[in-house]
Amino acid sequence: MKILFTIIFLTGCFVLARSHTYHLGDCPLVEPAKAFEMSRFLGLWYVIQKTSTASKCITYNYTRDEEPGVYILTQVSDHPILGLTPLKHRYHYTGELTVPEPSTPARMEIRFPLNLIGSASHVVVSTDYQNYAVIFTCQKLKFWNRQSLTILSRNRDLDKTYLIRIRDILSFYGVGPYGLSNIPQTGCPHGNNTLDINVDPNTFTAENIENVVRKAGQKLCDGVEWVVSAGSKVYHKIAGSEEKETRKPEANSR
DSSP, X not given: OHHHHHHHHHHHHHHHHHTOEEEESSOOOOOOOTTOOHHHHOEEEXXXXXXXXXXXXXXXXXXXXXXXXXXXXXXXXXXXXXXXXXXXXXXXXXXXXXXXXXXXXXXXXXXXXXXXXXXXXXXXXXXXXXXXXXXXEEEEOSSEEEEEEEEEESSSSOOHHHHHHHHHHXXXXXXXXXXXXXXXXXXXXXXXXXXXXXXXXXXXXXXXXXXXXXXXXXXXXXXXXXXXXXXXXXXXXXXXXXXXXXXXXXXXXX
């Protein structure tokens, strides 16, 4: 079981490392969208472009938390490592969004369970709510910072006119669109045969690990029971055959 959680941890860290660029100094000052309305922003978004990532089929889903002023961001994607295998899967990575200053609701902070350094800024730079959105995240480290830029769309693709507008906005703030990866949104896994991998704030709690261990134990017991049952059937079949072979000479002798 330790191996399972180690794999989840390492693969999650791989995603974090790959989806950022690193720069010296403090995070750049990027102004959030004005008159931002979170209620209109909530819901499903498709990631069209994102900083340095090999993942595909990435979606962002913004929802409300039970606690007022707190929101949940669930990222679903095809994991870059597992994507090299024939395994159909969906990697769910869930973080918690908070709004430090209610007067600037577009400037939020995000914390993911595998980010051991802490929270990062999550700024909605621009959006029209119905077509596109631009997200800029940055996390201050000791002598440098790491940045990530994400372009979202309500649909699986985004018209080039919006991309041109977005690049102009980023240029105004001195944020270069370099290193952005195009995210394919076709051929994405779905259906009952798809393995769902979930990493959220409760993934590494003692209660959740206990549940996973218990479920794994049940599966193990089911497997042992099946092996014993199958072995018993094989034994009786062989024993029955031997008994028949033993009885044949007796019948012939009569």
